[in-house]
Every structure is written in C-alpha cells, then in structure tokens.
Amino acid sequence: MLISILIALYILIALIMVISLLLNGVRPSKTLAWLLAIFTIPVGGFLLYILFGRNRRKSKMFSLKNQFGPINKLEHVTCHPEISGNKQKITSLINKTSKCQVTCHNDLDLLKDGKNTFESIFHALEEAKEHIHLQYYIFEDGLLADKLLEVFERKIAENVTIRLLYDGIGSYSLSKKYLKKLKKIGVETAQFLPFKFGRFLSALNYRNHRKIIVIDNKIGFTGGINISDKYLKGDPALGKWHDTHLKIEGEAVDFLNRTFMTDWYLASGNKVDFSSFKVYRVPKIGTSLQIVPSGPDDDFDVMEQVYFSIINSAEKYLYIVNPYIIPNHAILQALMTAALSGVDVRILMSSTTDIKLVDWCVRAYFESYLKAGIKIYLYAEGFLHSKVMLCDDEIASIGTANLDNRSLQQNYEAQVFVYDATLCKHMKSDFLKDCEKSILLSDYEKYKERPWGKKLIEGFAKLLSPLL
The missing domain is CATH 1.10.1200 (Non-ribosomal Peptide Synthetase Peptidyl Carrier Protein; Chain A)
Structure with a gap:
C-alpha cells in the first residue's frame, strides 16, 4: 500500500x-x-x-530590476561612439535589454593582474569621502582582506559609509571571525543567496559572479579579479594568476552603482536612497562605453545576445581570452560561421583550468573550432582568468562573464563594452604577444587523431556542459 x-x-x-x-x-x-x-x-x-x-526568466526569483525607477535621461549625455554601422546595433541591443545607455564622459584605465589592480584600488579607497560599495563573488581571508579591514577602519572614522556584498557560495570560506571584525568597526555586510537548507534547492545554481567597487559614485572598478591572495602569490598548481580589470571614472560609474544597489537590496532587504548619489562626469568627452549587468531574472538572455551579436558583426578579426569557453549551440555556430567567412578568429586560454572536469569539457569543442579554421592558443605561463573579447579595433569587452551556460544563463554578471580604437589596438597588441608565448593548435587533421580515451572523456564531460 x-x-x-x-x-x-x-x-x-x-x-x-x-x-x-x-x-x-x-x-x-x-x-x-x-x-x-x-x-x-x-x-x-x-x-x-x-x-x-x-526557467528563472519565467519564475522571476527576483523582480526588482527597476527598483530605482527609470534612469533620468537628463542625467546622462547621449553619446554616439565612432564605430561602424553594423556595430551600432550592438549599442541599441544593450540599451533595450539592460537599460544601460552609452556614456562618453569617462576616463578608463586598463589594469592587468593583481599587483597593478590592487595598487589602484587601495589608492582610490583612500580618496573616499562619502561611501564605498564592494561586491565580490570570492572574498577570502588573507593579506588583502586584512589590508582592506585596515582601510575600512580609517574611512569609517572619517564618516564614510561602507557596504560589502559577497556571494554565499563563492565566499563560503570567508571566516566568521573576519565578518565579526567588519561588523565591529561598522561595515555593513550582506550575503547573496546564502548556503541555507531552506533555500538550497532554489538558490544553489544561481550565483552572483560580479566583482564591483564603487567609490562616491565617482570611481568604479570591475573585471575578473576577486579578493584572493592567489592574485599576488600565485597558485601552487596553476602558477601565477593573470587577469584583466578596469578602473572607470565618470558617469558610467552610476550604472555600476545601480547594479550594486539592486543586488544589495536583494541580499539585505535594505533600500538605500539612490537619489542622493550625484552623477559625475569627467570634464571632456572621453571613453565611450556601456555597463551590462545580466542575470537569470532578465527578460532576455542579455549576455548571450550581446556576445552573439559581436561575433556576428566581426569583419576582420575576433580575439577571445577566456578560461571557460563551453559554448551553447548558438555561440558555437556563430564562432564557426565567422571563421568560415574569413574572419581571423583566435581563442587564447590556459593550457589547463582549475577544475579538471571543466578542462575536459572545454577541450571537447577544440575539434569543432579547428575544423572551422579557428586558431587555439594554450597559455602555459600561469592561469589566464581574463574574460576579454576584441573585435575589429572597435569593441573591447572586459568583465566577469565567461562563455559558458553558467555565465550566459544562470549567474549574475557584469561586463563592460568599450568603443575605443586606441584601447582595442593596445589590447590586441598584448593579445598577440601572449599568443607568441603560447602553444598553437591549428592542425585539424593532426588533432582529431588524439587517443580515443581522451575523446571518450571529453564526450562524457560535454554531456554535462549545461550544468558547468
């Protein structure tokens, strides 16, 4: 019975x-x-x-995308970046799907690797007068965390408000002792979708992968670098961690802050009066860019659509740096179509990743790339964690989003799309230098003769690609 x-x-x-x-x-x-x-x-x-x-886009785990109301068009100057007509469609796509328009009163600094990035971050933190907002997927105990604690204590003594948001899974190792120290000195903290049994089934697969710092709504940082000492000391197994970050000054920082404040409200339940934050502009027309936040609660697959559009718009070259390229059918077909159409498509990634199963799944697509004429470069001097896409000296994409199902469908991400020929050419030069130090895979006939055992492992891993 x-x-x-x-x-x-x-x-x-x-x-x-x-x-x-x-x-x-x-x-x-x-x-x-x-x-x-x-x-x-x-x-x-x-x-x-x-x-x-x-399907989170149907069930809407959170539906507070516009909690601050529509962006006042008078606050931001409409900009028209100097890019070709077919790429203008990308700026319109971003504006319609994420409500983040192009801004041009910005100064931009490209930051490579941990040392340069954290030197710039700590210098900017010392200049804070009103507030410091920090949001990280991984925030770990260590030298960096201790140094931040010292800065926080000094700034709070100067009446600066500090809010720290960290992901419940990515920062699971963050100690209660450190959190108590933060609370003691007056730092407001919140945990995004904490690891709790009551919400385990509904929240485990949806993480906040963003890395954001906003200082006085004037200076912002975002990119691939987390708060972890491995960015300074390296990793015993993978060697030195290489990554790309951005420092932004100007009106685009307002969009970063709106992204943070939305996530802060979702995690803490505390709504902050956003009307008190002034939009800052650098005096002259500077770098044109768009901030693109994306997540499982968006009405559209924002990041997938933008990546897809950039790949399809490429006419001369498309260069990608990314450790986790596990493309869905649409992205794979777009990459292959671009290469078969004569576009110089190159992918630069580490010779190995930090997760073996992911490494097998990433390699499961190599044969398809090579068959279409895509060049693969395997970097062996450490671990490349950057999420970069360069297209035709017109668009540079830097941020947190990988080219996998998790970033495109499930994670909360933040990507910056920059429309600046000078920056693109500088980053292209760096890319080509890294390629010279890497192992080139370009011979399809030779690669497809690899041992059948490797093919079997890769095929099994590929079945799990929607979950990775």
Missing part, C-alpha cells in the same frame, strides 16, 4: 514538472532531456530538475 502511494505521488510530481516544462517554453531539446531524466532516474531526475532545470 505504501509503495503504491509513493509511486502515485512520484507520478503526480513528475506530471507537474512536465506541465511546468511545457508552459515555461524552454528549448525543445532541453525539454526532451529533462523529460528523459525525470522518467528514467527515480527521485534523482526531479531533484536535478529543481536544482538546474527551472
């Missing part, structure tokens, strides 16, 4: 999930995959679906 009741209950739950899949309008291939999992893996199938399968 009990077994019959359990079977009936399982069938009822499975049917509810089937109806949910049909109503949510996910891709047919994904729907079929989840239906197969639900009906062939007892219990485990619907647990996996709860963890990884639900």
Whole structure:
C-alpha cells in the first residue's frame, strides 16, 4: 500500500514538472532531456530538475530590476561612439535589454593582474569621502582582506559609509571571525543567496559572479579579479594568476552603482536612497562605453545576445581570452560561421583550468573550432582568468562573464563594452604577444587523431556542459 502511494505521488510530481516544462517554453531539446531524466532516474531526475532545470526568466526569483525607477535621461549625455554601422546595433541591443545607455564622459584605465589592480584600488579607497560599495563573488581571508579591514577602519572614522556584498557560495570560506571584525568597526555586510537548507534547492545554481567597487559614485572598478591572495602569490598548481580589470571614472560609474544597489537590496532587504548619489562626469568627452549587468531574472538572455551579436558583426578579426569557453549551440555556430567567412578568429586560454572536469569539457569543442579554421592558443605561463573579447579595433569587452551556460544563463554578471580604437589596438597588441608565448593548435587533421580515451572523456564531460 505504501509503495503504491509513493509511486502515485512520484507520478503526480513528475506530471507537474512536465506541465511546468511545457508552459515555461524552454528549448525543445532541453525539454526532451529533462523529460528523459525525470522518467528514467527515480527521485534523482526531479531533484536535478529543481536544482538546474527551472526557467528563472519565467519564475522571476527576483523582480526588482527597476527598483530605482527609470534612469533620468537628463542625467546622462547621449553619446554616439565612432564605430561602424553594423556595430551600432550592438549599442541599441544593450540599451533595450539592460537599460544601460552609452556614456562618453569617462576616463578608463586598463589594469592587468593583481599587483597593478590592487595598487589602484587601495589608492582610490583612500580618496573616499562619502561611501564605498564592494561586491565580490570570492572574498577570502588573507593579506588583502586584512589590508582592506585596515582601510575600512580609517574611512569609517572619517564618516564614510561602507557596504560589502559577497556571494554565499563563492565566499563560503570567508571566516566568521573576519565578518565579526567588519561588523565591529561598522561595515555593513550582506550575503547573496546564502548556503541555507531552506533555500538550497532554489538558490544553489544561481550565483552572483560580479566583482564591483564603487567609490562616491565617482570611481568604479570591475573585471575578473576577486579578493584572493592567489592574485599576488600565485597558485601552487596553476602558477601565477593573470587577469584583466578596469578602473572607470565618470558617469558610467552610476550604472555600476545601480547594479550594486539592486543586488544589495536583494541580499539585505535594505533600500538605500539612490537619489542622493550625484552623477559625475569627467570634464571632456572621453571613453565611450556601456555597463551590462545580466542575470537569470532578465527578460532576455542579455549576455548571450550581446556576445552573439559581436561575433556576428566581426569583419576582420575576433580575439577571445577566456578560461571557460563551453559554448551553447548558438555561440558555437556563430564562432564557426565567422571563421568560415574569413574572419581571423583566435581563442587564447590556459593550457589547463582549475577544475579538471571543466578542462575536459572545454577541450571537447577544440575539434569543432579547428575544423572551422579557428586558431587555439594554450597559455602555459600561469592561469589566464581574463574574460576579454576584441573585435575589429572597435569593441573591447572586459568583465566577469565567461562563455559558458553558467555565465550566459544562470549567474549574475557584469561586463563592460568599450568603443575605443586606441584601447582595442593596445589590447590586441598584448593579445598577440601572449599568443607568441603560447602553444598553437591549428592542425585539424593532426588533432582529431588524439587517443580515443581522451575523446571518450571529453564526450562524457560535454554531456554535462549545461550544468558547468
């Protein structure tokens, strides 16, 4: 009798999930995959679906995207970056999907690796007069965290408000002792989707991957670098960590701060009066750029759409630096189409990643790249963690978003799209220098003869790509 009741209950739950899949309008291939999992893996199938399968764009875990109201058009000067006509469509796409327009009264500093980045960050923190907002996926105990604590204590004594937001999974190792020190000196802290059993199933798969610092709504930092000593000391297994970060001064910082304050409200429940934050501009027309926040609550797949559009707009070259390139069908086809059309497509990544399963999955796509004529460069002098895309000396993308399902569909990310020929050419030069120090893979016939055992492992890993 009990077994019959359990079977009936399982069938009822499975049917509810089937109806949910049909109503949510996910891709047919994904729907079929989840239906197969639900009906062939007892219990485990619907647990996996709860963890990884639900469509957040339909269910709206958070629906506070515009909690600060529409951006006052008078606050920001409309800019028209000097880019070709087909790339103007990208700026319109970003404006419509993320409500972040092009700003041009900005100064931009490109920061490479931990030493330069943290020197710039600590110098800027000392200049704070009103507030310091920090948001990190990984915030770890160590020398950097201790130095930040010292700065925080001095600035709070000067009546500067400090708010720190950290991800519940990425910063899971952050000690309670350190958090108590922050609270003691007056730092306001909040944890984004903490690791709690009550929200475990609904929140585990959706992380806040952003790295943002905003100082007085005037100076902002974002990019790939977390608060971790490995950016200064390196990693025993992977060597020196290489990454790219940005320092922004000007009106674009206002968009970074709006992103932070939205996340702060979601995590803490405390709403801050945003009207008190003044929009700053550098005196002259400077660097044109757009800040693009994205997440699973957006109406559209913002980051995927922008990446896809940039790839399709490439006419001369497309250079990508990214440690986690696990493309979905659309991105893969766009990359291959660009290369087959005569665009110089190159991918630069580390010779190995920090997660072996991810490394196998990344390599599972190499054969497709090479067949289409895409050049692959494997960097062996440390671990490349940068998330960079360069296109035709017109667009440079720097930020937190990888080219994988997690960044494109599940994580909260922040990417900066810069429309500046000088910056693009400088970054292209650095890219080509790194390529010269890397191992080139370009021979498709030779690569496809690799041992069948490697192909089998890569094929298995590829099956898990939607979860990675």
